[in-house]
Amino acid sequence: MLLHLKNVLTPTVLRQARALVADADWIDGRRTAGGQAVGVKHNEQLAATSEVAQALQTLVLQALEGHAAFFSAALPRKVFNPLFNRYAAGEGAEGGPHHYGNHVDSAVMHSRRQGERVRTDLSCTLFLADPDEYDGGELVIEDTFGPRRVKLPAGDAVLYPGTSVHRVEPVTRGARVASFFWIESMVRSDEQRRLLHDMDQALMHLRATVGETDPGVVGLTGTYHNLLRLWADT
Incomplete structure (x- = not known):
């Protein structure tokens, strides 16, 4: 990327x-x-x-x-x-x-x-x-x-x-x-970093348009952090 x-x-x-x-x-x-x-x-x-x-x-x-x-x-x-x-x-x-x-x-x-x-x-x-x-x-x-x-x-x-x-x-x-x-x-793979970055950018757009508490935003935020938890080395 x-x-x-x-x-x-x-x-x-x-x-x-x-x-x-x-x-x-x-x-x-x-x-x-x-x-x-x-x-x-x-x-x-x-x-x-x-x-x-x-x-x-x-x-x-x-x-x-x-x-x-x-x-x-x-x-x-x-x-x-x-x-x-x-x-x-x-x-x-x-x-x-x-x-x-x-x-x-x-x-x-x-x-x-x-x-x-x-x-x-x-x-x-x-x-x-x-x-x-x-x-x-x-x-x-x-x-x-x-x-x-x-x-x-x-x-x-x-x-x-x-x-x-x-x-x-x-x-x-x-x-x-x-x-x-x-x-x-924290995420060694360029491909995995790209996916996380794309998801984070989409989440920022959704938060601005439908709000933090929208069920879809909450669910996708959880998916983002679960992927980061899976791939991150701290």
Whole structure:
């Protein structure tokens, strides 16, 4: 399931996040690349232990906790501490534009800050720069129906399976700044998560139209929770 999550960051929080990254010190993103990625990764990142990164992590994690659509789709058990990257024109290897070639994220990530390992059931990119601030830089996700090109407004995020082959196209003007992180879901199966998400969205519509106490709504709510109880690993 590939899902566009709108307004993950409120305008106030987005302004705070953008102010923090404006004067940040960036390092070569290849320092954190694994064996497959190191040859195709050309970007910059914030050091995860820096004060700016940790302040940004707090903003993003607090925003995720209050975002109902994120919880409905991801059913998070663990969230890897958010990281932050920057792709800019003319600043990559040999003076070329920043980009990130086709790759698949590692199945398990080790968070030194949290002191735990996170299975990467889902990947998430949260955009901190608006599309009109840069050219190129699309996140291209290989989906079952072909490549999906994603370039969202600042404050919005895309959630997609961690198993996906994906890349970031070269940035030819301006700078693309984003947060990226992974989620270990209570429900490991992408198919089961999709079914639960679809049922939850339908229930939200029914509650708004016929009310919480309608017998059909009560029954379907029970079915949703029974399925979650059957499939969830907490």
